[in-house]
Amino acid sequence: MAEVQLANLVKMESPQAVWAExxxxxxxxxxxxxxxxxRSAFGETVSLYCGKWCEMRACSxxxxxxKHVTDCFLAMIRLLHGATETGIGFSPRQVYQGLIAALLHxxxxxxxxxxxxxxxxxxxxxxxxxxxxxxRRHRTVFGLQAGxxxxxxxxxxxxDITCDPDSLTFADKxxxxxxKMLATADIMAQMADRTYLxxxxxxxxxxxxxxxxxxxxxxxxxxxxRDFYARMADRFENQLSSVNRFMIHHFKTRWEIDADxxxxxxxxxxxxxxxxxxxxxxxxxxxxxxxxxxxxxxxKYD
Numbered sequence: 001m002a003e004v005q006l007a008n009l010v011k012m013e014s015p016q017a018v019w020a021e022x023x024x025x026x027x028x029x030x031x032x033x034x035x036x037x038x039r040s041a042f043g044e045t046v047s048l049y050c051g052k053w054c055e056m057r058a059c060s061x062x063x064x065x066x067k068h069v070t071d072c073f074l075a076m077i078r079l080l081h082g083a084t085e086t087g088i089g090f091s092p093r094q095v096y097q098g099l100i101a102a103l104l105h106x107x108x109x110x111x112x113x114x115x116x117x118x119x120x121x122x123x124x125x126x127x128x129x130x131x132x133x134x135x136r137r138h139r140t141v142f143g144l145q146a147g148x149x150x151x152x153x154x155x156x157x158x159x160d161i162t163c164d165p166d167s168l169t170f171a172d173k174x175x176x177x178x179x180k181m182l183a184t185a186d187i188m189a190q191m192a193d194r195t196y197l198x199x200x201x202x203x204x205x206x207x208x209x210x211x212x213x214x215x216x217x218x219x220x221x222x223x224x225x226r227d228f229y230a231r232m233a234d235r236f237e238n239q240l241s242s243v244n245r246f247m248i249h250h251f252k253t254r255w256e257i258d259a260d261x262x263x264x265x266x267x268x269x270x271x272x273x274x275x276x277x278x279x280x281x282x283x284x285x286x287x288x289x290x291x292x293x294x295x296x297x298x299x300k301y302d
Contacts (some may be wrong), residue, residue: 005192006261010074015046018070022077025254029081033092037143038099038202043260044141045069045103047112057111060119062202062296064109069102071193074184075262076102078254082246083177085253093148094134098178100135100142101155102185107134124210128160151175156209158183161232164239188244192265196235197273198293201224201285203302222284223277229270 011017020041024033051058052233059065080095090098108130109120125129132153135142139149151171158165158179167181170176190196204221208215215221235242244263251257275288288294 004255004257005194006192006265009128009255011259012071012074012193015042015066016072017026018074025077025081029084029253030092031094033095037096041103041142041294043074048107055113056116056138057113059110061206062300063199063206064106064120067105068190068193070183071189071294072105072186073099073102075192076182078250079181079185079243079246080178082248082250083181083243084247085249088174088177090178093145094174094178096143096198096214097148097152097154098182100144101152101178101182103129104135104142104152105156105159105182105186107131111116119210121206121207121209124206124212128157131156149197151210154196155179155182157264159186161187161235166239177241181242183245183248184240186238187235188262190249190265191229191232191269192262194225195290195293196269197222197225197292198288201288201294201297205297220286222273225275226270226277229266 010021019039023035023039026033026038028181036112040105046066048055049059049069059089062242076180080090080098084090091299094265095183106127108123108127111120114177118140120127135144135156137155139146144152153173154170157163157168159182161183163183165176165180168179170179176178200221201218204215217223236242245262247262248258248260251259273284275286276282279287
């Protein structure tokens with residue numbers, strides 16, 4: 001039997017398929033939660049990113065896009081479920097806050113209708129703060145009570161990879177757990193995406209527009225992403241309390257798979273990257289062939 005891969009469980013390119021899986025998890029494992037509020041918030045998020053809000057432009061970033069948001073949302077609900085399987089008890093409202101934070105954690109990249117200069121990538125350095133501000137402005141649209149905004153924004157604050165969660169104040173231990181899960185889900189969703197390596201080329205151009213000049217070019221970003229993987233593994237363990245360990249419990253219960261498929265996907269991506277970088281005579285980008293993303297990058301930026 002062929003090995004089960006993360007990308008084969010749910011059609012991640014489809015927000016409808018992602019919601020169907022999330023709804024199943026809510027219904028089967030969080031039966032005390034009314035899913036209608038989360039369903040509404042999910043639909044509002046899709047509309048927002050597709051440009052259907054009168055005051056906001058459609059998402060203009062190719063790396064931090066709607067698919068990343070729905071990837072993160074599903075990773076988050078899977079972590080929350082896995083944590084409950086270990087005996088951690090979250091209230092229905094705490095689960096709700098965590099899922100809303102996942103949906104809105106990158107809204108800081110979005111542009112207003114009047115903002116016609118460049119793309120939302122220019123907000124990279126301040127996107128976390130902008131996301132927190134977005135939540136404060138639009139909390140009622142997403143069903144957040146006034147007293148929940150601080151917890152939700154603290155969760156989003158944790159997604160800043162320069163943020164040490166120990167420097168933050170949380171209302172309670174569960175909120176801290178959920179904040180660390182969101183920070184973990186954000187990274188796992190990116191690095192386990194089957195097109196992660198291809199989309200790193202888009203990330204280079206987002207950073208370039210933001211005038212964050214960490215890399216001389218797309219290939220150097222690919223090379224340096226190996227160090228980023230190691231840094232994130234260290235962050236998971238030493239700053240985020242190893243909450244990624246909850247993921248395997250989700251797959252055991254939901255799919256009867258005794259493995260963390262996110263970790264497997266990330267490891268496979270890194271192994272492939274190491275292999276193509278060994279071919280010194282070749283441009284590694286010629287080996288990135290999924291969904292014609294390299295061609296899209298060339299068309300847009302060359």
